Amino acid sequence: MEHIFESLAQFWEYTGFANCSWQNLVMIGIGLIFITLAIVKEWEPMLLVPIGFGMIVGNIPMFPGLNIGVYEDGSVLNILYQGVKQGWYPPLIFLGIGAMTDFSALISQPRLILIGAAAQMGIFGAYLLALAFGFAPNEAGAIGIIGGADGPTAIFLSSKLAPDLMGAIAVSAYSYMALVPVIQKPIMLLLTNKKERLIRMPAPRVVSKQEKIIFPIVGFLITAFIVPSGLPLLGMLFFGNLLKESGVTKRLANTASGPLIDVVTTLIGLTVGASTQADKFITLKSLLIFGLGLLSFVIATTCGVLFVKLMNVFIKNPAKKINPLIGNAGVSAVPDSARVSETVGREIDPSNHLLMHAMGPNVAGVIGSAVAAGILLSFLG
Template sequence: MNLLYTLYQTTGINMITLNQTIMILVALFLIYLAVKKQYEPYLLLPISFGMLLVNLPAPVHEGLMDKGGLLYNLYQGVKMGIYPPLIFLAIGASTDFGPLIANPKSLLLGAAAQFGIFGAFIGSILLGLSGREAASVGIIGGADGPTAIYLTSKLAPHMLGPIAVAAYSYMALVPVIQPPIIKLLTSKKEREIKMTQLRTVSKREKIIFPIVVTIVVIMLVPSSAPLVGMLMLGNLMKESGIVPNIVDHVKGALLYSITIVLGLTVGATTNAATFLNLATIKIVILGLFAFSLGTAGGVVFGKIMCKLSGGKINPMIGAAGVSAVPMAARVVQKVGQEENPSNFLLMHAMGPNVAGVIGSAVAAGVLLAMFK
């Protein structure tokens, strides 16, 4: 009996705490959302499973989370800022910047949608967060998970788990969060505006674009080089057409491999001690505020452009200025067709959408330069 009791004392059943139990239930709920509801499953599934692993009792940590363990070593890629730029490389290889090139004014809409980042940053400061923490929370407003992870790993690594979960949760909830904001800020007449077809963009323009953006943006904001540089390299490889096999592997095998490792290791930072506290509640609330404010900023600027253009620009496309590619653009298309079934806004919305990817990377570079 003594031997059996000693064995029982070494099991996780004897060691588990109430907080760990709560976190395991949260992890199971996120797994449910990823599998059943398919909310950002490619990343939410490994994040939630990493959360499950880290909150199992102490014995599981051996060989996984302890120094020298599997997840500890894999996490060094997050800590050193390696994984997010590689994801940006894959995003660049998958993205068509044609709609942005055809309508350069949409760059302004992408920039306006970044207002949520700096609005939430100010709000976080007022709620008592430090500058580094406020910057990490504010970046959620860009609706760009890799950027949020990259900036937080540099400025506030102790907040990485909650911020990553919040950022990707709100990305997954774009179809739920954005339509009410769009409808609140626009009239039915504005939502029914039909836009003319975009011009055809030449291959030469598509090749020159990533080179020019790389030079201009990095000269202005050097701290954005890891994200913007990799994004534009991926796009240049895609548009040049000279390395098709590499492009296929980058946007396929590389993207999914890095996503699994990134999600698993970030999820493993969400232990009960760092997740179940008042700071996490602040992050969740401020993250929603940041994302909502970013959407609203894009729509409001879209209304301004609509007025200046004499009613030729549908203000809804401003909502796509957040970085959730292509989900935000699809939301605009869906809302537009609900008002007018013959309205096709997808390609027009893709301009601000891809501009938002650049904008969030630039915003991260600015915040990094301010607080690193």
């Protein structure tokens, strides 16, 4: 009988109850909030459900040394986490994004590409702020990329520049991507007047198949020659798009845009969530990263909207003016930020559909953030 009690007492030491700390409970609570937001509000459910559940998985208190935790070498979670740590998953996701993206909106109105460039200022604004808060340049670069509003890019760059901060950066990037409608709308309304919001843009022209095929090849050659360090992301993005547009590799395109991206998204979400173990995550640095991440989204949105207003100053033909409500879409976050443009635009004029126009800067933002990540890697890697 005594042995049984001893065994039970020993077993108790291995249970989550005996090893629990308040930090674990906080992180589990955050994970539950993520899952609730994803299911109830439908905010980025594909990301928030895996990340939220991953947070719960990663924060189950456990006896150290059982070789099951995400940070314990050789454990199953650790092996899956290598895809994040070594930066394998983000390029695979970019392959899928490329195979899903229709660049027609961009090709039909090439001038909208520049909005995608302007919105990248959020990255560098956050970089400056992070330096001012005492982060090292490589850490500041990794934090800044949150402003690109592109989860895979944020994971890719932070795994190279500041692996210790990757969990906080990834969670911050995905959380704010989910909160794009909440963050961007007030800024858009603040920076535009009624007259500007009512601008109707001409319908985009029909893009030929030839243009769609040439775009990924030319786009890749130009961007990769300028920023070769962005090769894994840019190469996969444009390759995926070529698979889609070539018309002769439908099976490959379907796999890349379907099963492959689904598998990788599941794994990346779960392991990023699991990497937020309380002892490594609940720090002052993480809080600062969350704050700076929010600011980077604000700066990016502001710069995108203001840049469109600046472009309008130089566009003399009133019929060719651009509605500044599509400026926010320059921050990657495909297609959520473009949806925000559509929603806000229709609030003031229900018949003014901005979605197709906003998709132009939106996909330009994907290219822009990958280019920006490549630049930061060149300077700070």
